[in-house]
Amino acid sequence: MRPPLVYHPQYSAPLPSTHRFPMGKFRLLVEHLQRLDLARPEQLHQPLPVPRRWLELVHSRAYHQGFARDQLEPAAVRRIGLPATTPLVRRSWLAVGGSVLTARLALQHGLACHLAGGTHHAFADYGSGFCIFNDLAVAARVLLMEGLVRQLLVVDLDVHQGDGTAALFAGDERVFTFSAHGANNFPRIKQVSDHDLPLADGLEDGPYLAAIAAVLPDLLDQVRPDLVLYNAGVDPHREDRLGRLSLSDLGLLQRDRMVLEACLRRRIPVATVIGGGYDDLNPLVERHAIVVRAASEMGAFL
Ligand SMILES: [Zn+2]
Numbered sequence: 001m002r003p004p005l006v007y008h009p010q011y012s013a014p015l016p017s018t019h020r021f022p023m024g025k026f027r028l029l030v031e032h033l034q035r036l037d038l039a040r041p042e043q044l045h046q047p048l049p050v051p052r053r054w055l056e057l058v059h060s061r062a063y064h065q066g067f068a069r070d071q072l073e074p075a076a077v078r079r080i081g082l083p084a085t086t087p088l089v090r091r092s093w094l095a096v097g098g099s100v101l102t103a104r105l106a107l108q109h110g111l112a113c114h115l116a117g118g119t120h121h122a123f124a125d126y127g128s129g130f131c132i133f134n135d136l137a138v139a140a141r142v143l144l145m146e147g148l149v150r151q152l153l154v155v156d157l158d159v160h161q162g163d164g165t166a167a168l169f170a171g172d173e174r175v176f177t178f179s180a181h182g183a184n185n186f187p188r189i190k191q192v193s194d195h196d197l198p199l200a201d202g203l204e205d206g207p208y209l210a211a212i213a214a215v216l217p218d219l220l221d222q223v224r225p226d227l228v229l230y231n232a233g234v235d236p237h238r239e240d241r242l243g244r245l246s247l248s249d250l251g252l253l254q255r256d257r258m259v260l261e262a263c264l265r266r267r268i269p270v271a272t273v274i275g276g277g278y279d280d281l282n283p284l285v286e287r288h289a290i291v292v293r294a295a296s297e298m299g300a301f302l
Helices: 025-035 061-068 074-080 086-109 135-145 163-168 205-213 216-223 249-264 281-301
Strands: 111-114 152-156 175-182 195-199 227-231 270-273
Touching: 025 281, 061 086, 086 111, 086 135, 086 227, 086 270, 111 281, 135 152, 135 163, 135 175, 135 227, 135 270, 152 216, 163 175, 175 216, 195 205, 205 216, 205 249, 216 249, 227 249, 249 270, 249 281
Parallel strands: 111 270, 152 175, 152 227, 175 195, 227 270
Antiparallel strands: none
């Protein structure tokens, strides 16, 4: 079986051409996957914008309405690093809706991939580092509220710490947060996840994979989640502009295979999001396709 993929044509909201966030990557990613025959029409699912009541399971009304109406203080907008234009507000609502949909599809099918998502630097009252709303946090809270899951595990392998996610679920035992990240990378002030794995600059494939493999199986066996939410950020890649680690393409593929297999062989469903990645668009899109390739190989487990 091929995994369901969640995508919306409005994910790539226009930004000023000088902006450093690679917003075009979402559209290019789905096109790239289609060329590789990894995204057939029957696999694609289109989300709706997140309803306000779901957003407010995580974010304060003052914050999310302030953002949507472009009424945040200039310092708060600078901290996000993206302008609150109408298309950007809409794509932000859609992307959160997309992660909720991906999590639901993962529960139904065992595995599902969002071709966006992973905005893990967003907190309840403010955004940061190109992250406006914490999509995986909203997905977790919606599924818990609906009684579809009792226990979740967030596996965040984006090279930056999932600080917003860690803070949002501190003291909430229903969502176990695991973040493996560059110890010396953004955010400068780290939060406390349920399990943090800080990594040294320049780490290469072998030691990186060994470090994850030493932690993940035990976490799955201890936490016994009903669903894993996997941030497959590609910024640990050696060519990434912000990453500071030294993974190869093959290293990322082996990482994603390892995570998906570890979950699926335990019959734990997985929802993936693409997370961060910073490079020229073509190599970047090829890297974000890796997790979908790995997911497409998992048919035997589904
Ligand atoms: Zn990142």
